Amino acid sequence: MCVPMSESRNLEETMCMKPTTLGIVACLLVSFFPLAALAAPTGDTLTLSRLVTDALRSNGELLALRDELGIAEAEAVRAGLHPDPVLELGLDTGDLTGSSGEDRYSVGLSREFLTFGKRRLRGAVADKGFAAVREQVRNAERLLVLDVKARFHGLILARERLALARKAMALDHELVSIAEERFQAGDIAEIEVSMARVEENRAQERVIAAETEVASLRAGLAQTVGLPAEALLEITDGMPGGGSAIDTAALEEQALRLRPDLKALMLAKEGSSAAVELARAERWPNVIAGIVYSHERSTEGEGAQEERTTDELLGLRLSVSLPAPSRREALLREAMARQSAGERRVTSLRAAVVREVETATSRLAAAENALRLYRADILPRLEENLATVREAYRLGETGILNVIEEQHRHYQVNSDYLAALHGRNLAVAQLEAAAGIELAHKEGDNR
Structure with missing residues (x-):
């Protein structure tokens, strides 16, 4: 009620x-x-680390890849097993050929024995394959973390630009008020009031566009993380401020040692080497050995001299397959080609990893330099110039075009600063992904 x-x-x-x-x-x-209703929380504030954790736990593609890891594990287990034994049953009878007194039945058990270490080599190939797939899963996790960080920083940039657009709209609204006061006092023409209102309407359009961009980026990040978009209404930029000194050589060494994609290729190359040894061993035949028990009944003599006899026999069976040389040589050539291709891929990726670290380091250094320039000189002067021009217009010492131009410059430079800040945060994420580690940061203001 x-x-x-x-x-x-x-x-x-x-x-x-x-x-x-x-x-x-x-x-x-x-x-x-x-009071309790007013104090009720609107929702948890999500940090970047929380979103990364949620993505690693809930991302659908990553979960599917982890399930596929079980396939490689099962193949590794199957490769290390001995061949299954074969049970053979036999029955011979003379009832259909006019020898009703003749019959024989047998039971045999045989198994193939792998020679020249084939079971060990098959197990080695499968184990390397399983380890390579496991590193591929870790590499997918690395790329997912980079994707989440990139989307997160993109959303932070859009949100900050929305705040900047709202601030610009407030400045334009104040300019309209000042212009109306001066028009009422007879200091300016009505055209200046109209110009101020046009700028206010343009600012409103920028706000609408920025709100649409924020909603779109929030939906994309939510899909990647595996959360509903409503859960990302409150996020905070948890990136620390300045970073510690970057040792490019140390990062390159760590990347070459820790990158999971490089580990996966190296494991695949080792698996190819084991496959070459296996292909050489496959040129030699396997041995099939077994034991057979047979029971025979027969009739000897005729008429009154007819005598039925029963024999029980136990025998051994041994057979050897004769592999076709051309087929075995083709398998060997295929294994050697895979080995050579694997070595080339490892060499190529090692060079690419070094380039990625160098590029990310250079990009981060350039972004840090740009931010220092913005913070030390450009932004303070920009705020001072805007305040001076607006006060001069209020006092009638300058025209409205100068104010509009300065406000445009204020908005554009601040937008460029936000882009530089986004570039710095993205460069950190890319460097962490390239090196395969989390960088140590100094605590500080990220703005």
Whole structure:
């Protein structure tokens, strides 16, 4: 039931005036619940580290890749097993050929024995394959973390540009008020008021565009993380400020040692080497050995001299397959080609890893230099110039075009500064992904 505000206030005053226990309790409840409603949290604030954790736990593509890891593990287990034994049953009878007294049945058990270490080599190939797939999963995690960081910093940039657009709209609204006051005082023509209103409308369009961009980037980040878009309404830029000194040579060494994609290729190359040894061993045949028990019944003589005899035999069976040389040589050539290709891929990726670290380091250094220039000189002068021009217009010492031009410059330079800040944060994320580690940062203001 809805209670009007005036009736609710009267009810509170009436109940608080009665010195009864029920009245005191009711008074406390009525007084507390409005405060509790105001103090209720709107939702958890999500940090970058929290989003990365959620993505590693909930991203659909990564979960599917982890499931596929079980396939490689099963193949590694199967490669290390001995061949299954073969049970053979035999029955021979003479009933269909006119020899009703003749029959034989047998039971045999045989198994293939792998020669020249083939089982060990097959297990080595499968184990290297499983380890390579595991490193591929870790590399997918590395790329997912980079994707989340890039999307997160993109959303932060869009959100900061939205705040900048709203600030610019507030400045344009103030300019309209100043122009209207001066027009009413007869200091300026009406055209200047119209020009100020046009700038205010353009600022409103920028705000709408910025809000649309924020919503789009929030949806993309939510899909990557595996959370609903509503959960990302409150996020905070948890990136620290200045970073510690970058040792490019040390980062290159760590990248060559820790990058999971490079580890995966190196494991695949080792698996190819084992496959070459296996292909050489496959040129030699395997041995199939078994044991057979047979029971035979036969009839000897005719008429009164007919005698039935029974024999039980136990025998050994041994067979050897004769592999075709051309087929085995083709398998060997294929394995050697894979080995050579694997070595070339490792060499190429090692060079690419070094280039990635060098490029990311250079990009980060350039971004840091740009930010220092913005913070030390450009932004303070920009704020000072804008305040001076706006005050001069209010006093009638300059025209409105100068104010509009300075406000445009203020918006554009601040937007460029936000882009430089985004570039710096993205460069950190790219350097961390290239090196395969998390960089140590100094605590500080990220703005």
